[in-house]
Amino acid sequence: MAKKRILNRIKSVLADKGRTNLWLAEQLDKNKSTVSKWCTNDQQPTLDTLFDIAEVLEVNVSELLVVAAKS
Template sequence: MVEKRTLNRIKSVLADKDKTNLWLAEKLGKNKSTISKWCTNDQQPTLETLFDIAEALEVNVCELLISKKKM
């Protein structure tokens, strides 16, 4: 079985900010199922969208990414 890699921390940052997937979907004008796929790392947002997410959550884009040092 192939192990799924965790590439982003969107779900964790949403929780830290007391925000929901639905809130982020509405803020970005995206479908809530798309946000869910990002949060579960089934899909990844584009680099441009990652910056939009960081802006919406008022964090540095680096906080949304998993560092190889932590892996």
């Protein structure tokens, strides 16, 4: 079974900000199940949506991304 790749930090940033998936869904006018999929890395937001998320959370978009270290 393939290992799931962690590509975004949306869940971590929400926790740092004391916010929930439901709050983010309401702010972005998105379905709560869509936001849940982003937070579990089962699905990724579009780049435009990623910038919207960063704006709502008042962070730089780079804080929402996982940077993989090269081996």
